[in-house]
Amino acid sequence: MTTFLTILLVVHVLFGVIGTMSAYVVWRELLRxxxxxxxxxxNSLSTWVTWLGAWLTGGYYYVVYYGEQVKPVIKAGEYAWAxxxxxxxxxxxxxxxxxxxxxxxxxxxxxxxxxxxxxxxxSGITWFLSLGVTAAGVLISGAVQ
Amino acid sequence: MHIIGTALGVGGSTLAEVxxxxxxxxxxxxxxxxxxxxxxxxxxxxxxxxxxxxxxxYFLLYRLEGDSDRLYNERFWLKMVLVVVIALNSLLFxxxxxxxLWGSAIFFTSWYAAxxxxxxxxxxxxxxxxxxxxxxxxxxxxxxxxVLRKRYHAPL
Numbered sequence: 437m438t439t440f441l442t443i444l445l446v447v448h449v450l451f452g453v454i455g456t457m458s459a460y461v462v463w464r465e466l467l468r469x470x471x472x473x474x475x476x477x478x479n480s481l482s483t484w485v486t487w488l489g490a491w492l493t494g495g496y497y498y499v500v501y502y503g504e505q506v507k508p509v510i511k512a513g514e515y516a517w518a519x520x521x522x523x524x525x526x527x528x529x530x531x532x533x534x535x536x537x538x539x540x541x542x543x544x545x546x547x548x549x550x551x552x553x554x555x556x557x558x559s560g561i562t563w564f565l566s567l568g569v570t571a572a573g574v575l576i577s578g579a580v581q
Numbered sequence: 582m583h584i585i586g587t588a589l590g591v592g593g594s595t596l597a598e599v600x601x602x603x604x605x606x607x608x609x610x611x612x613x614x615x616x617x618x619x620x621x622x623x624x625x626x627x628x629x630x631x632x633x634x635x636x637x638x639y640f641l642l643y644r645l646e647g648d649s650d651r652l653y654n655e656r657f658w659l660k661m662v663l664v665v666v667i668a669l670n671s672l673l674f675x676x677x678x679x680x681x682l683w684g685s686a687i688f689f690t691s692w693y694a695a696x697x698x699x700x701x702x703x704x705x706x707x708x709x710x711x712x713x714x715x716x717x718x719x720x721x722x723x724x725x726x727x728v729l730r731k732r733y734h735a736p737l
Contacts, residue, residue: 437645442645445641445644445645446641449637449640449641450634450637453633453634453637454634457630457633460668463672464671464672464675467672467675467676468675515653567665571661574640574652574661575652575653577640577643577644577649577652578649578650578651578652578653579649580644580649
């Protein structure tokens with residue numbers, strides 16, 4: 437793997453993890469009796485910006501490297517299901533996860549929490565999906581043996 | 582960074598429990614005690630962030646150094662599960678959906694379990710044994726906390 441691709445992978449993981457932590461903060465803050473607006477806004481912005489970054493870096497890494505170099509190794513190994521099931525799942529969920537985060541930020545930007553209950557559900561589901569995506573990433577990487 | 586995060590989390594959760602019991606013994610949760618407890622929770626949060634970021638640093642190291650089989654290790658996965666348990670417990674605690682006793686017991690057990698899993702390099706046990714040990718540990722800690730809280734008339 438070239439240095440550039442290594443950096444890309446590191447950035448992809450870092451952005452994903454920071455986004456997941458921010459998503460948790462958003463969910464938690466929305467559940468408070470008196471959510472702090474600025475804190476909500478910054479963390480929701482952080483979530484969708486970092487996930488957008490993870491999306492782009494992951495996509496580039498997949499097209500340029502994973503598809504031709506890593507995927508065959510996984511499929512030929514003991515954990516072929518890691519690509520067949522887990523990568524496919526991860527890709528499809530991550531297709532819309534940054535958009536969920538964007539919608540959340542857009543709604544929170546208004547400063548009005550009229551649809552707060554819906555936002556609680558949205559942020560909670562977003563966080564749980566991001567946990568799944570994170571776990572999927574670990575499983576896929578672990579299958580490269 | 583990972584060790585610092587663990588130290589902050591383990592130390593913080595221990596101190597939080599000590600402060601709570603101390604306040605109960607004094608018979609009141611005054612402003613000063615609240616400030617101390619809030620400060621301790623802040624330290625735990627910082628520790629958690631450091632732990633998670635550095636934990637994924639390890640993940641990247643294993644992946645890039647060709648040590649990928651470590652990523653399927655039961656100890657590694659249980660540590661990740663414990664981070665999620667701590668996060669969910671924190672949420673339940675905030676929402677008062679879990680008693681102080683059980684919330685504290687889960688925090689305490691989870692942090693110490695993560696410490697033990699990290700420090701005990703030679704530990705090679707099946708997933709169900711690790712989980713069972715955690716559950717037993719949790720029950721023991723809850724039992725000890727119950728005794729201590731009754732002794733100091735702290736809320737359960």
